[in-house]
Amino acid sequence: MSPAPAPDDSPAVMAVRAARRPLWARLGEKSIEGMVYVSGISAIIFVLGIFVFVLKEALPVLGHEDFSLSRFLFSTEWYPTSEASKRYGVLAMIAGTFSVTLLAMVIAVPFGLGAAIYLSEFCGQKTRETLKIIIEFLAAVPSVVWGFIGLTVMSKLIVQFTGAPVGVNVLNGGIVLALMSVPIIVSIGEDALKAVPDSYREAAIALGVTRWQLIWRVLLPAAKNGLLAAVLLGVGRGVGETMAVLMATGHAVHVPQSVLDSVRTLTANIAAELGEASAGSEHYRVLFLTGVLLFTLTFAVNLAADAIVRGIRRK
Amino acid sequence: MVTTPSRTKQIEVVDLRLSYGLKEVIRGISFAVHPNEILGVIGPAQSGKTSLLRCINRTIDFTPDSHVSGTITIDGEDVYRTGNVYTLRRKIGMVAPLPVGLPLSIYDNVAFAPRCAGLSRRGELDSIVEQCLRQAALWDEVKDRLDSLGTKLSGGQQQRLTIARALSHQPEILCLDEFSIAIDPVTTMRIEDVLKELRRHMTIILVTNLTQQARRLADRTMFLWKGEIVELDRTEVIFSESPRDRRTREYVEGIFG
Numbered sequence: 001m002s003p004a005p006a007p008d009d010s011p012a013v014m015a016v017r018a019a020r021r022p023l024w025a026r027l028g029e030k031s032i033e034g035m036v037y038v039s040g041i042s043a044i045i046f047v048l049g050i051f052v053f054v055l056k057e058a059l060p061v062l063g064h065e066d067f068s069l070s071r072f073l074f075s076t077e078w079y080p081t082s083e084a085s086k087r088y089g090v091l092a093m094i095a096g097t098f099s100v101t102l103l104a105m106v107i108a109v110p111f112g113l114g115a116a117i118y119l120s121e122f123c124g125q126k127t128r129e130t131l132k133i134i135i136e137f138l139a140a141v142p143s144v145v146w147g148f149i150g151l152t153v154m155s156k157l158i159v160q161f162t163g164a165p166v167g168v169n170v171l172n173g174g175i176v177l178a179l180m181s182v183p184i185i186v187s188i189g190e191d192a193l194k195a196v197p198d199s200y201r202e203a204a205i206a207l208g209v210t211r212w213q214l215i216w217r218v219l220l221p222a223a224k225n226g227l228l229a230a231v232l233l234g235v236g237r238g239v240g241e242t243m244a245v246l247m248a249t250g251h252a253v254h255v256p257q258s259v260l261d262s263v264r265t266l267t268a269n270i271a272a273e274l275g276e277a278s279a280g281s282e283h284y285r286v287l288f289l290t291g292v293l294l295f296t297l298t299f300a301v302n303l304a305a306d307a308i309v310r311g312i313r314r315k
Numbered sequence: 316m317v318t319t320p321s322r323t324k325q326i327e328v329v330d331l332r333l334s335y336g337l338k339e340v341i342r343g344i345s346f347a348v349h350p351n352e353i354l355g356v357i358g359p360a361q362s363g364k365t366s367l368l369r370c371i372n373r374t375i376d377f378t379p380d381s382h383v384s385g386t387i388t389i390d391g392e393d394v395y396r397t398g399n400v401y402t403l404r405r406k407i408g409m410v411a412p413l414p415v416g417l418p419l420s421i422y423d424n425v426a427f428a429p430r431c432a433g434l435s436r437r438g439e440l441d442s443i444v445e446q447c448l449r450q451a452a453l454w455d456e457v458k459d460r461l462d463s464l465g466t467k468l469s470g471g472q473q474q475r476l477t478i479a480r481a482l483s484h485q486p487e488i489l490c491l492d493e494f495s496i497a498i499d500p501v502t503t504m505r506i507e508d509v510l511k512e513l514r515r516h517m518t519i520i521l522v523t524n525l526t527q528q529a530r531r532l533a534d535r536t537m538f539l540w541k542g543e544i545v546e547l548d549r550t551e552v553i554f555s556e557s558p559r560d561r562r563t564r565e566y567v568e569g570i571f572g
Contacts, residue, residue, distance in 0.1 A: 125379070203415040203477070205374055207428040208405035208484055217431065222418045 054291045061285035072289065078253045080273065080283040088286045090293070095255045096170075096263030097297075100245055101238035103174030103259060104181060109231055111178070112185025116230070119186065120193035121215060132187070139183035143244040150176040150248030164260040166250055171259040173249035177241055181234035188233060192226020193219055225309050232305040239298055242267040266294050325350045325518050326371065326488065331385035333366055333542075335378070340366050342542040343385070348488075353510065353519040355533025355550060357526050357566070363542040364522045365412075368490045371520075372407045373400055389488070405432065408481030408517075412493040414473035416465035417480075421448075421457050424465040424476055428484040443483060451479035452509050471502030478506065482513075489513060490520045495528065507532055526567050530554050538563050 007013075061067050067088065075089025115135075119128050154175060155167025162171070196219050204218045220227070242265075250262025251272065270287050277284040326348040333341040341363045348354050356364050369375040370383055373394060387394040389406060397403050405428070417424050425444045434440060444461070448454040453475040457468070465476050474494060481489060491510075495503040510519060510532055523529050529536045530550060537547040538560075546553060546563045558564050 197415075199411065199413070199415040200417060202374055202377070203409075203411065203417060203480075204427070205377065206372055206404060206407070206409035207431065207480065208401045208403075209428070209431040210401055213431045217427065218417055 051295065054288055054295065058285055058288035058292050061282055061289060064282060067282065067286075072286070073293075076253070076255055078269075080277070080286065086282065088283075090266065090269070090290055092253045092255045093264050093266045093269050093290075094293075096249065097239060097265040097267070099170050099256050099259075099263060100173040100177060100249060100265060101235060103170055104177035104238045105231070105235060107174060107178035108181040108185060108234055112182045112230065112234065113189055113227060115182070115186045116189030116193060116227075117215060117219075119190045121211070121219070132190075135183045135186050138179070139187070141180075143180065143241060144247075146176050146180055147244040147247030150244060154248065158260075162260060166262055168248055168250035169260050169262045170249065170256050173245045173263070173265075174259070176244050176248045177238050180241065180244060181237050184237060185230045185234045188230035189223075189227050192223040192230060195226060196222045228305065228309060232301065235301060236298060239294070239301065240267060242271050246271055266290055270294075323347075323349050325390060326520075327386075327388045328371075329386045329388075331367075331370060331387060332383070333363070333370055333375070334382050336380045340542050341370070344539075344542070344544050345385075346537060346544060346547055348518055348520060350518055351514060351516075352534040353514055353521055353532050355529030355536040356520065356522045356539055357524075357529050357536060358539035358545075359566070360524075361541075362539045364539055365492055367539070368409065368492055368520065368522060370394075371490065372404050372409055374404075374409075376400075405484045406487050408478075408484070408486035408489040410474070410477050410481050410489070410491040410494050412496045414470065414477045414497070416468070416473050416476060419465060420462045421465045421468070421476060422461040425479050425483050427480065432484060444479075447479040447482045448476075450482055450509065450513065451475040452505050453479055471498040474498050474502070475506060475509075478509070486517065488518045488520065490522070492522045493524050495523070495525065503528075526554075526569075530567075538566060540566075 062069065066086070072088055072090060073094075074091055075087065076092040076095075077087040077089045078092065079085070079087045115131075119131060123131065150172050151168060154172050158164055158167040158169070158172055164171075200218055200222060201214060204214045209217070245265050246268035249265060249268065251264045251268060252262035253264050253269075254261060256263050270290055274284070274287050277287060324347040328347070329345050330343050331341055331345070332339065332343050340361075344367075356367070358364055366375070369378070371387055371389075371394065375381050375383060383395065389403065392403070394403060417427060419427065422444055425447050426440045429440060429443050434443075445454060445458075448457065453472060456472060457476075465473065468476060474497065478491075478494070494506065498506075507528070510521070513519065521529065521532060533550045535548065536550045536553040538545045538553065540562065545566075546558055546560045548558065552558055553563060554567055556564075558567075
């Protein structure tokens with residue numbers, strides 16, 4: 001027999017019904033709520049703040065009579081300090097950024113996704129733990145150290161194996177950037193695969209499919225959003241990375257004809273020249289305009305990613 | 316002991332033991348399943364019913380720390396010595412307690428196993444999909460929206476979809492693990508009718524937590540308790556006034572378990 005319920009007028013029932021939480025608890029809850037709200041919208045504030053600041057520094061140059069936006073975007077001539085005629089064309093650097101990023105992704109995506117599949121589906125518990133620690137360590141290597149490796153170790157190897165005149169070029173930057181992106185792709189990709197419910201695995205296995213068919217036909221489709229996010233974060237790193245590519249790509253303003261040509265990227269150009277350009281000068285403002293361009297590019301990549309992910313989800 | 320493959324023993328289990336780590340969940344059971352019968356398996360939770368099914372199609376292999384001993388033979392072939400575990404699994408259709416719609420369309424869910432087995436001609440796939448959905452009594456409800464996601468169906472429809480999928484690789488044996496746990500009584504009755512029809516083509520192992528379901532469908536019923544077979548006999552005997560073991564009677568009458 002369970003005890004009879006307490007009558008309505010028992011002291012315990014009355015106490016619970018009349019209870020009020022102390023003032024500090026209610027106020028504390030409100031203030032924490034407020035703080036969480038502010039942290040939440042701070043991201044918007046920061047993004048807008050950065051955009052406004054960069055735009056404010058860049059915009060005045062659009063009014064200069066000898067500056068043309070179309071020449072900025074479509075000319076490969078970058079002579080910001082020429083006495084005779086200053087020319088600001090960043091097309092070569094756009095090409096540089098794209099070529100290095102593209103090469104890096106061509107290397108990093110298969111490696112990264114392959115490693116993620118291996119970690120999630122094939123290797124044993126112990127191997128996985130060990131590998132994950134090492135991969136996280138790779139992700140923690142500072143980018144200047146990567147640049148250093150590119151500048152010294154990798155460039156010598158490239159000269160030795162390809163016979164290229166200089167070792168700092170698209171190939172070097174692409175490999176260094178790939179090495180930097182792989183850990184991100186692996187850890188996010190592995191999380192995405194691990195998030196696929198085990199019931200899918202068991203259901204497919206029970207249908208008599210092989211391990212490879214399970215991965216190809218069930219796991220990859222089920223995890224595609226997460227895997228796409230992993231790849232795009234890798235691309236984001238490629239477009240935005242500065243120090244390593246500054247050191248590894250040779251810093252030559254030149255539209256690359258092959259992977260053995262030196263290039264300069266948008267980011268490296270800003271990093272290298274902003275210190276020399278006097279504040280408020282035309283050169284200075286053009287560099288900020290390059291910043292706006294970069295901002296727009298990454299924004300477009302993110303937006304495209306979002307649209308793709310949404311499209312997949314709707315289907 | 317020499318086991319000879321016999322026409323009357325499609326599945327033969329001899330002294331099967333299964334442990335997860337140190338915990339033994341199946342403690343040396345032996346029984347046989349005859350062709351074209353429905354074998355009901357009843358017993359309270361934790362009695363090893365699901366584990367038994369997972370041993371038969373060897374999905375137990377994917378549970379770390381599990382250890383199996385004893386033998387299971389299907390059509391005379393030792394399940395744990397077979398050269399091709401994928402062929403083995405294709406002989407068995409498996410239906411889980413909660414429907415697992417693969418994140419594919421209704422059509423692709425059913426066409427999944429035939430495709431993986433190497434079938435690619437659209438006409439053949441179409442007819443297999445239609446046949447399986449009809450067998451699972453789902454065709455009329457979904458024939459106009461085969462391209463929509465399987466996971467968008469209702470619970471009972473999804474369960475029938477998993478039955479259709481389990482039939483798609485033309486198995487000889489169908490294992491159902493508490494298939495009615497998440498669906499309403501009306502749908503359950505429809506699926507039970509489906510099973511009565513399917514029995515003419517295949518052998519069915521029906522694990523169920525509803526003792527009356529075993530009574531309605533099974534030719535023979537096995538009462539499994541704490542990893543041991545308490546009693547295995549014709550269903551009329553198990554549900555009669557006088558089964559051999561007192562615990563059987565108490566369980567089917569709802570006195571314990």
